Amino acid sequence: MSGDEKMRAKGEQVKGAIKETTGRAIGNERMAGEGRAERAKGDAREAKEKTKDAFRH
Template identity: 70%
Template sequence: MSENEKAKAKGEQIKGKSKETAGRVVGNERMTAEGRAEKAKGDARDAKEKGKDAFKH
């Protein structure tokens, strides 16, 4: 997995989880949903990179 893409994926996952948690704490459903979406985007990027690695080896 390229280190740059791996870092982006982890960053999106962390940012999304933080935003989701903050949204739950303050009771903001929109923020919670945005956080879930960002986390899912990071998860998808991570899965894509792992798939690439599987075909390289």
């Protein structure tokens, strides 16, 4: 399960970064903001998984 969560976190980070970059490129602040939020969500999920891994070992 942990591997799935890590993959989901990376996917959210990548998707968010692409959305943010695209939003900035076309001048759409809403899209850029959504991308930042999505990337932050992926960062938080990744941090949660790293914390869980730290306590397992």
